[in-house]
């Protein structure tokens with residue numbers, strides 16, 4: 001979820017939408033209620049909405065069930081070292097001890113659906129995926145099927161959060177504790193054991209202090225459209241994309257400042273937009289890239305790149321090309337296509353074998369491995385994943401060997417993104 005903080009009115013208006021969670025002027029002595037801003041999805045094909053809710057949605061009668069048990073952490077996909085990968089942690093809620101196998105199957109199915117959306121599909125190899133088994137006392141989650149259904153679950157998941165049926169809140173303190181069990185956590189998904197449509201997105205700013213991860217997305221397990229909630233939320237947390245939807249009555253964007261997100265601009269003039277390199281391109285989401293008025297919750301004075309996209313409505317299952325490129329930039333901000341177990345911190349001998357690993361990327365990705373001695377490229381070694389300095393032509397002391405991987409993907413047009421999609425490792429040769 002992303003907030004246009006330059007426009008404070010958005011937050012204020014959203015707080016008002018939430019029904020006055022913090023209102024309490026009559027009881028001035030009441031302790032302040034910490035709120036979290038979450039994004040929810042009113043229907044399987046609807047445009048999302050933003051609300052503020054009390055920080056803990058827990059309605060369970062018991063405390064956390066983490067105590068006294070050691071939840072199992074499994075690697076569903078381990079494509080490389082945690083330092084070189086995006087680490088996605090997936091945990092279930094409303095699964096009993098007997099239903100852990102069901103959780104694993106649900107998680108796999110949901111992840112396969114998300115990773116069928118580009119650019120996740122092509123860049124899945126930049127992710128590690130960890131499953132954390134959370135054991136709930138009850139099967140199913142609160143608010144399913146009706147608002148009065150109360151379940152005792154590990155993470156306190158609940159539909160009808162703050163009275164909104166499709167808003168699936170979770171106890172983010174508990175989520176953070178469980179996420180800490182995984183080797184690393186950049187993003188967290190919570191899959192609620194339910195066939196009811198719903199989910200939520202929590203942005204980093206609203207997560208418990210000290211959380212290492214950028215965002216939490218919740219989604220129901222057995223609804224075949226809920227995976228799009230996860231795909232959309234990662235758009236915020238990985239691609240730093242803005243919402244491309246608008247609210248009726250919000251009027252004109254109130255700032256003269258250009259939004260930071262890659263997919264919104266205040267410039268109607270096509271040549272002045274940050275996505276000028278994509279103008280006129282036929283977009284996977286169906287329209288031609290241009291400037292379409294409305295986005296970032298406002299109706300006018302702000303423009304998005306395409307008629308629709310997954311950042312505007314979950315009726316769309318595609319990022320537009322501008323969003324795609326921002327996602328790829330986000331992947332590479334946290335992950336590297338090139339890794340090696342040979343440390344670069346110590347000089348190596350001329351006969352030492354240097355072995356590098358390339359992330360298993362496909363489709364849109366187009367990585368090329370090149371080698372350099374000092375600043376001279378060794379063309380004959382292009383693509384070799386194991387070389388020695390001597391084979392590269394190093395003679396004598398004081399040289400250095402560099403491996404570079406560049407992503408030549410045509411989904412990247414911005415030179416700054418291309419630079420971010422380039423990783424080098426350099427060894428000094430003694």
Ligand SMILES: [Zn+2]
Pocket residue numbers: 001002039048201232233236242243
């Ligand atoms: Zn959103």
